[in-house]
Amino acid sequence: MEQICIRLVKLNMLSTVRSLNRFHSVFRWCGQRQFHCRPSVFASARTELMRTSLKPRGSVTVSPPSLCLRSRSGLNICITAFRPPVHRVPLIIQPTREFHTSDRLRALPAPLIWMVLKPLQKLMAIIVGRSIRKWWLALPPNKKQLFREWTWRRRWHFVGAGAGLLFFISLFLLTHLDESPVTGRTRLLVFSKENFMELAQVTAEAYMEEFKDSLIAPSDPRHQAVEQVVRILAERNQDIAEISSVPWTVHVVDGPTINAFVLPNGEVFIFTGMLDAVADIHQLVFILGHEMAHALIGHAAEQASLSHVVELLSLVLLTAIWAICPRDSLAVLGQWIQGKLVQLLFDRPFSRKLEAEADQVGLQLAAKACADVRAGPVFWQQMEIYDQLRGEPTIPEWLSTHPSHQNRVRQLDRLVPEALELRGRCDCPALPKADPRVIFNQAVKLLLDNAKKQEMIAEEEKNEKQRAGVMLPLPQSPPVLTPGSQTHLGGVLATSALPQTLLSK
Known part of the structure; x- marks a missing residue:
């Protein structure tokens, strides 16, 4: 009976060692991402467990001690594991250094990527088209004829491929339709x-x-x-x-x-x-x-x-x-x-x-x-x-x-x-x-009438000067503007500037 008890105790202890080994490997894999663990602690725990004397007589008590983990966020996680009752030393694993993360890189928006690739798409289309032309011109006449015959024999294949492409394009457009806000227009x-x-x-x-x-x-x-x-x-x-x-x-x-x-x-x-x-x-x-x-x-x-x-x-x-x-x-x-x-x-x-x-x-x-x-x-x-x-x-x-x-x-x-x-x-x-549209139209009409009147007055004064020049020719002296003509000229300029003044009110 004592031998049977000893064998049962040995089996329990071996299963405890295996479970601790598995737990160590799992925890070490997790520690590579979030913690810096110390494998030597687990090694010493396994050594202590293996050299623990097993007494055949008496009862063997196995209590689950706590294994505490402390992360940088301050969260304490306790995990229980089996170990012999002789040495009740808690295993405390602390990170050796902090784990710092860098800021995430912001990806470029899709419209911006398309605008950058747009010239490259045109360049690729030009290169492909020019290559096709050079290839066709380099073919001898007999091969050109053979290519035409081959294309004609497979004309329905090309028609089917074009229809399939048109179907997928239509399906893409139909699945990307949307309704605009306020107006409800399909776009x-x-x-x-x-x-x-x-x-x-x-x-x-x-x-x-x-x-x-x-x-x-x-x-x-x-x-x-x-x-x-x-x-x-x-x-x-x-x-x-x-x-x-x-x-x-x-x-x-x-x-x-x-x-x-x-x-x-x-x-x-x-x-x-x-x-x-x-x-x-x-x-x-x-x-x-x-x-x-x-x-x-x-x-x-x-x-x-x-x-x-x-x-x-x-x-x-x-x-x-x-x-x-x-x-x-x-x-x-x-x-x-x-x-x-x-x-x-x-x-x-x-x-x-x-x-x-x-x-x-x-x-x-x-x-x-x-x-x-x-x-x-x-x-x-x-x-x-x-x-x-x-x-x-x-x-x-x-x-x-x-x-x-x-x-x-x-x-x-x-x-x-x-x-x-x-x-x-x-x-x-x-x-x-008072409608602003009516007021504006009346103001514009008044300004145009004034400008037209000023133009007519300036034309009449010009004609008067020409007639005065014919009656009293003075080729040696430049023409002298009368004070009235200067006043009318200034009125024309002021009238022309009035619409701009109206805009800047």
């Missing part, structure tokens, strides 16, 4: 909004670095006025999730450029030239509402998605151009024509469409912010006169990325009645009966 989105939020953050940091020396302080009255307008627009349009979920930040840049833009992450950039161009606070509300509409609808992601799909499809045409054209000069000309056709047929019309939609949504945002939406068309009328005064050439609308000023005025005039109804439902104060 294509290849890049997600999260990707463009990352790109917007990178773009905002670049703009902050670019304009760091020309940013106006937040205590400036112009900055405070813009910030208040943005805050009112955001508060009055809290029902739109894309506005309420974005923190809006204002940056006013001191510069003569008449421009303002809003990034998808809520970073608002506006130049002081735009503040000088608007006539009142209502026009400023409309302009900022227009730019915020671009951000909340996600026009940047939509435009980049369409450009990405069109660019991938045009690579096939570009490869074919370089493969078919007999000379590189003709291939370059064909590539230039292809780029212009893509711009005229896809890029610019789509950009004009997005601008018109931003005008519509921006007018709604301004109406809910209790602004006088009738001031929206007046702003674009002012911009048309401003361009004429600066002598800028008028280009056709189909060559521009924005609608013409006249078309914008006509579209906004059609949308103003609906915007006024929306404004009335938002508990806004009543508007004055």
